[in-house]
Amino acid sequence: MRKLILFLFMLVSGIIVAQQEPIKVVFDVTSANPDVHRTAAKHLRLMAEAYPDSQFEMVIYSGAIKMVDRKASVAGETLAEMVKRSNVSVVVCEQTMKRHKMVNDDLIPGVGSVPDGIFEIVMKQKEGWGYIKEVN
Numbered sequence: 001m002r003k004l005i006l007f008l009f010m011l012v013s014g015i016i017v018a019q020q021e022p023i024k025v026v027f028d029v030t031s032a033n034p035d036v037h038r039t040a041a042k043h044l045r046l047m048a049e050a051y052p053d054s055q056f057e058m059v060i061y062s063g064a065i066k067m068v069d070r071k072a073s074v075a076g077e078t079l080a081e082m083v084k085r086s087n088v089s090v091v092v093c094e095q096t097m098k099r100h101k102m103v104n105d106d107l108i109p110g111v112g113s114v115p116d117g118i119f120e121i122v123m124k125q126k127e128g129w130g131y132i133k134e135v136n
Contacts, residue, residue: 022051022053022054022055023051023054023055023130024054024055024056024124024127024128024129024130025047025054025055025056025057025129025130025131025132026056026057026058026059026120026121026124026125026129026130026131026132027040027043027044027056027057027058027059027132027134028059028121028131028132028133028134029058029059029060029061029064029067029134030060030061030062030063030064031063031064031134031135031136032063032064032066033136034066034074035136036064036134036135036136037064037066037067037073037074037075038074038075038078039134040058040067040075040134041067041075041078041079041082042078043132043134044056044058044078044079044082044088044090045078045081045082048082048085048087048088051087052087053087054087055087055088055129056087056088056089057088057089057090057091057120057124057129058079058088058089058090058091059091059092059093059114059117059120059121059124060090060091060092060093060096060117061092061093061095061096061117061118062093062096062117065092065096065097065100065102067079068090068092068107068108068111069102069106069107069108070106070107070108070109071106073108076108079108079110079111080108080109080110083108083109083110083111084110089112090108090110090111090112091111091112091113091114091117091120092107092111092112092113092114092117093113093114093115093116093117093118093120094113094114094115094116095115095116095117096117097113
């Protein structure tokens with residue numbers, strides 16, 4: 001709860017003070033917990049709306065696969081709206097999809113895929129992207 005309050009305080013503070021320069025943030029989601037899925041999608045939405053000149057990518061892999069399942073996602077509505085934004089991308093690990101026997105048609109429309117979720121995050125960090133791990 002403290003983390004959420006701190007996050008919201010920082011978000012509100014950031015909205016009040018004009019953003020100096022665009023940022024790039026990659027969100028890492030691996031939890032199977034639906035509450036984490038809802039919260040992560042909300043964080044993505046709030047950041048993308050508050051900082052429209054910045055870039056955001058959410059990388060989903062491992063136990064979080066249901067977050068992008070078009071039939072089972074508790075965050076599907078939010079993610080479907082977010083992927084329409086030019087400053088947001090949501091991608092899922094193809095290795096995770098393979099393990100769960102999922103294909104692109106099983107995903108929320110607009111969600112992309114990458115060959116390896118961990119590699120994607122490492123490459124983003126190498127390019128200077130900030131990193132956020134979404135957890136309970």
